[in-house]
Amino acid sequence: xxxxxxxxxxxxxxxxxxxxxxxxxxxxxxxxxxxxxxxxxxxxxxxxxxxxxxxxxxxxxxxxxxxxxxxxxxxxxxxxxxxxxxxxxxxxxxxxxxxxxxxxxxxxxxxxxxxxxxxxxxxxxxxxxxxxxxxxxxxxxxxxxxxxxxxxxxxxxxxxxxxxxxxxxxxxxxxxxxxxxxxxxxxxxxxxxxxxxxxxxxxxxxxxxxxxxxxxxxxxxxxxxxxxxxxxxxxxxxxxxxxxxxxxxxxxxxxx
Ligand SMILES: [Zn+2]
Ligand SMILES: [Zn+2]
Ligand SMILES: [Zn+2]
Numbered sequence: 462x463x464x465x466x467x468x469x470x471x472x473x474x475x476x477x478x479x480x481x482x483x484x485x486x487x488x489x490x491x492x493x494x495x496x497x498x499x500x501x502x503x504x505x506x507x508x509x510x511x512x513x514x515x516x517x518x519x520x521x522x523x524x525x526x527x528x529x530x531x532x533x534x535x536x537x538x539x540x541x542x543x544x545x546x547x548x549x550x551x552x553x554x555x556x557x558x559x560x561x562x563x564x565x566x567x568x569x570x571x572x573x574x575x576x577x578x579x580x581x582x583x584x585x586x587x588x589x590x591x592x593x594x595x596x597x598x599x600x601x602x603x604x605x606x607x608x609x610x611x612x613x614x615x616x617x618x619x620x621x622x623x624x625x626x627x628x629x630x631x632x633x634x635x636x637x638x639x640x641x642x643x644x645x646x647x648x649x650x651x652x653x654x655x656x657x658x659x660x661x662x663x664x665x666x667x668x669x670x671x672x673x674x675x676x677x678x679x680x681x682x683x684x685x686x687x688x689x690x691x692x693x694x695x696x697x698x699x700x701x702x703x704x705x706x707x708x709x710x711x712x713x714x715x716x717x
Contacts, residue, residue: 472540549707615635620634
């Protein structure tokens, strides 16, 4: 089985939002506490992170994560990469550099944002040891996990979604090109960006996400990258069968 752990399900601000007293942000339901977006994908002993959120350390501790074989990046926005320094611990545990996959724009941005990790200036103190690798299309194999990178649009920015067997992770998307729609057929599980109720220039809102699910017809769908507009239980109550909001710590198993 393929196991997916939702390490974080929040939008870039996280939930609770700093200084906000809304019902979601003040909720005592832990499912309304959302760290920044990331998942862990495990299959046949392989353990792969999708993105390194600013809360990676806390997410790894909460999930009992002891090993990461590779990181797949969707894009280089702050909420998806700012925890990259935390992979030092996996360098120490495992030895060697950690393979980090992304499209050419993402890898260039990682080199710029984390410049200290790639130049021999810092004396003492740890630096993450990273091996940047270009994505291989149409698919490549990571320790037995088949990874299929897919192009999706995040506003005007082309970014990467990933299909793993019968599951797909599509975060930070506002439009799916036709060739990607064709690659997202026959899914058991679709994980999809559904930011909020109001429209947004670079993310699907709830209504658009529901339209995408209807079009792709996966067996089930989980929404992520959620802002505080979407209170967990009351939003779930209005969603059709087979579609739910994800939450931090949720683990799902799907046929590979
Ligand atoms: Zn709020
Ligand atoms: Zn983004
Ligand atoms: Zn984001």
